[in-house]
Amino acid sequence: MNTLTRCAALAAILFVAAGCSQKDPAADAISAAEEALSAVYEDAQKYLPERYAEVKESLDQARAAFKDERYADAISAVKDVPARAEALAKDVVQAKQKRLAELHADWVRLSSSLPGLMTGIGARLAELGKLRQLPQGMDKQLLEEAGAAYGSAKSAWDEAGMAFNAGDLAGAVGKARDVEAMAQDLMTRLRMQAG
Numbered sequence: 475m476n477t478l479t480r481c482a483a484l485a486a487i488l489f490v491a492a493g494c495s496q497k498d499p500a501a502d503a504i505s506a507a508e509e510a511l512s513a514v515y516e517d518a519q520k521y522l523p524e525r526y527a528e529v530k531e532s533l534d535q536a537r538a539a540f541k542d543e544r545y546a547d548a549i550s551a552v553k554d555v556p557a558r559a560e561a562l563a564k565d566v567v568q569a570k571q572k573r574l575a576e577l578h579a580d581w582v583r584l585s586s587s588l589p590g591l592m593t594g595i596g597a598r599l600a601e602l603g604k605l606r607q608l609p610q611g612m613d614k615q616l617l618e619e620a621g622a623a624y625g626s627a628k629s630a631w632d633e634a635g636m637a638f639n640a641g642d643l644a645g646a647v648g649k650a651r652d653v654e655a656m657a658q659d660l661m662t663r664l665r666m667q668a669g
Contacts, residue, residue, distance in 0.1 A: 496545035504540060504548060507533050507555035514563045521569040522562065529558045577643045584650040585638075588631060591657045595624055598664050609665070620663055627656040 511526075511533060518526035536551035602608060602617055631653045638646035660666075 496549065497543075500536075500540050500545035500548040503552045504533070504536050507536065507552040507559070510556040510559035514559055514566055517566045517570055518562055521566050521573060525562055525565065529555060529562055532558070574643065577647050580647045581638065581643060581650065584647065584654060588650060588653055588657065591654075591661070592628060592631060594666065595627075595657060595660050595664065598666055599624055602664065616663065620660055623656060623660055627653050627660065630656070
């Protein structure tokens with residue numbers, strides 16, 4: 475009985491030692507995976523969020539396995555993460571270039587059409603403001619609301635220009651698209667023909 479107890483204790487010690495021998499490699503593997511993923515985190519989240527989430531899932535599984543002292547499982551879960559992160563980084567560069575090209579094309583279109591649209595709306599508001607009697611279906615309240623909306627659109631267009639000059643192409647295009655929607659709404663309300 476005494477020998478059996480000693481054997482069981484020895485087996486337990488060997489089991490713990492075997493586990494400990496994989497603890498450091500598992501910690502190192504997780505650390506390497508974290509480093510590889512953090513290098514691509516910002517752009518990957520922005521341009522390929524689903525792919526980033528897939529790779530991060532492996533890291534999360536490894537962390538959970540490490541916490542449960544399943545060190546071999548932790549190593550297995552993250553062994554491909556650095557290579558997958560590297561592949562992700564290359565794909566992110568392409569996705570980012572494509573997105574920036576799309577945004578640039580949008581900005582070129584908007585910055586060439588919006589100034590003329592805004593000038594036309596301003597002229598139409600000035601013209602209506604001089605009339606003693608507004609066209610049927612228009613009233614003073616509509617004109618005041620349209621004037622306020624035009625002021626907001628002009629401010630938003632100025633903000634778009636500032637964002638563009640500051641290098642924030644996505645912000646500039648987002649604001650310019652808002653201005654385009656406001657301008658189209660104003661044209662409809664002021665019964666202007668699209669150019």
